[in-house]
Amino acid sequence: MNKKENHSNNLGKFILGLGIIFGLFGKMAFFGIKKVKSNKLNWRMGLLIAVLIAMNISLLSFDWDSSGFLICSVIYSLFFIALQVTILGIQDWISLQKIQNNLNLAGLKNVLGLRPKVIRIIKLDEFRTKLIITAKGVGINQFSDKKGQLESAFQETIELIKISKCKKFVEITLCKRELPSMIPYSEITQKVNKESSFGLGESLSGGFLTQDLTTLPHLLIGGTTGGGKSVFFKSTLLSLLKTTPHVQMYLIDLKKGLEVKEFGTLPNVKIAKNEHEAIQVLQSIKDEMDKRYIYLEEKTKRKTIIPKLDKKDLIVIGVDEASVLYGKTTTNKTKKELVEKARELTDELSKLARAAGIHLIIATQKPIKDSIDTKTLENLPGRMSFKMSTHAGSNSMLGNAKAYALPDIKGRAIWKGGNKFIEVQTPYISEKELEEEISGIQELYDSKKFKNFEPLIELKQPDNENKKAFKAKTTKDNG
Ligand SMILES: Nc1ncnc2c1ncn2[C@@H]1O[C@H](COP(=O)(O)OP(=O)(O)O)[C@@H](O)[C@H]1O
Ligand SMILES: [Mg+2]
Structure with missing residues (x-):
């Protein structure tokens, strides 16, 4: 290399260096x-x-x-x-x-090996920061899947991951606060005070969230065993009983009614403990719905029942472990017919019951067609999803992987109301507290502060012939 070449080479490096420095200053x-x-x-x-x-x-x-x-x-x-x-x-x-x-550090890359880039940091308040990220070729699901890694990398809680309105960017909201791992029911009683409402849980940005059942109108609770479905199911029923002066509640618990037995002492609660009673409840409420539609048409100009005005009770149907009632795994013919009937009635109720002042609350491990009818699922817009062990499970509950990415904390769930997905710590109630609260409600009925407008549906046992046939078939099927 001659001297002249060397000289121009050094000049080139100098200009490049100068360019980088100016570029850096320019950026700052x-x-x-x-x-x-x-x-x-x-x-x-x-x-x-x-x-x-x-x-x-x-x-x-x-x-x-x-x-x-x-x-x-x-x-x-x-x-x-x-x-x-x-x-x-x-x-x-x-x-x-x-x-x-x-x-x-979270290791996100597109197929070309390019990493997502943070282009803006927006301080939302004392605790929360929003990151605007360009992420060509990295899907939002990849971000959701890496929620755990991202949280450990940022040492902050991720409150929200979403696509920006213009679809070009991914937005991540970080929060310095953490959700508590336990919210005792006793702490929320003051906060759940609107009529026909229940507590969803503590959230990072909105404090304790509540929901009015009449605007929902139906609720699906999902998640793997041990996540907190039954506890949430019970705290929801309890809050509804406490906040609604005129309500009839029908609980279907085919595990012999054990989960909800505490509610059974109340004058406005009926528990169906077997398939026959369950069908009877569903059929009677379907008939009541039809009657209420005729009433609306003939007696009012309205499209929906207003309980106080129409002197009709709000009706809540609660089903814990939906797969036991709607599960299609049985080969027993009689049981199959009952499952079909239960599915058919629930489908009709989920479609039309809202206007008639009738609401469904259904809990299930897996919201899949084997456990509950797909048409019914479509009509249950309120979703509370506890931790799901698979992507598919989370997807069928929420349409995304958010419930899969939840931490392993009991009572932790994603609430989907409308288009929003909010992580919440749901309230916890012990058996003892539940019993005490139920005695409190009993007193409201004894003192006539709360009362029903109409008598509750009588649950008749199936006639002997039917029962015998059912029992014989079940034994044969199982044995
Ligand atoms: N909101 C909660 N907060 C704290 N712990 C909870 C909560 N919900 C449930 N748990 C704990 O988890 C256990 C299982 O809850 P459960 O509701 O029976 O789960 P699932 O019905 O989903 O199987 C409960 O016995 C309780 O100890
Ligand atoms: Mg359960």
Whole structure:
């Protein structure tokens, strides 16, 4: 290599280096300008302007001709502003680099090996920060799947992962607070005070959330065994009983009614403990629904029942372990017919019952067609999903992997109301507290503060012939 080539090579490197330095300064200045534009500087801006004026005044102490002073003052001021803006930008630039490094730790990449890039950090409040990320070729599901890694990388809780409105960016909301792992029912009783409402749980951004059943109108509770479905099912029923002065509740618990036995002492609650009683409940309520539709048509100009005005009770049907009632695994013919009947009636109720003041609350491990009819599923918009052990499970409950990505904390769930998915810690109630609360409700009925407008449906045992046939077939099937 001759001397001349070497010289031009060094010059090239020098220019490149200079370019990088200017580029870096330019980038910091860019962040600085954004900060100035965001109007968040207030007193700092005032201070900088004061310093600038003071500097210009100090220039006056030199001997100037007028154009010389003007030129010098302009250059001096521009340099000062550029320097300050760059300094202001450094802080933001460093925090962006830190966040980018943390994001890289989660190991997200597209097929070309390119990593998602943080382009903006927005401070939402004292606890929460929103990251705007460009992620070409990295799907939102990949972010959701890595929620655990992302949380450990950022050392913050992830409150929300979603696609931005313009579909170009992924938005991640980080939160410095953590959800508690236990919310005792006794702490929420004051907060659940609206009529026909129940508590959903403590959330990161909205505090304790409640829901009015009449606006829902039906609720599906899902999640693998041990997550907290039955506890939530019971706390929901309890809150509804406490907040609704005129309600009839029909609980279908084919595990001999053991889960909900505490409710059975109340005058406005009936428990169906076998398939026959369950069908009877569903059929009678379906008939009541039809009657209420005729009533609406003939006696009012309204499309929906208003319990107090129409003197008709709100009706709640609760089914824990839906797969026992609707499960298609049996080969027993009689049982198969009962399952079909139960499915058919529930489907009709899920479609039409809302306007008639009738609401369904159904809990199931797996919201799949083997456990519960797909048409019924479509009509249960309120979803509380506890931890799911598979993507598919979470997907069928919520349409995304959020319930799969939940931490292994009992009572932790994703609430889907409308288009929002909110992580909540659902309230916990012990058997003893439940019994005490139920005695409290009993007193409201004894003192006639709460009362039903109409008598409850009588549950008749199936006639002997039917029962014998059913029993014989079941024994044969099982044995
Ligand atoms: N909200 C909650 N907070 C704390 N622990 C809970 C909560 N819900 C349930 N648990 C615990 O988890 C156990 C299983 O809950 P359960 O409701 O029976 O689950 P599933 O019906 O989903 O199988 C309960 O016995 C209780 O100890
Ligand atoms: Mg259960």
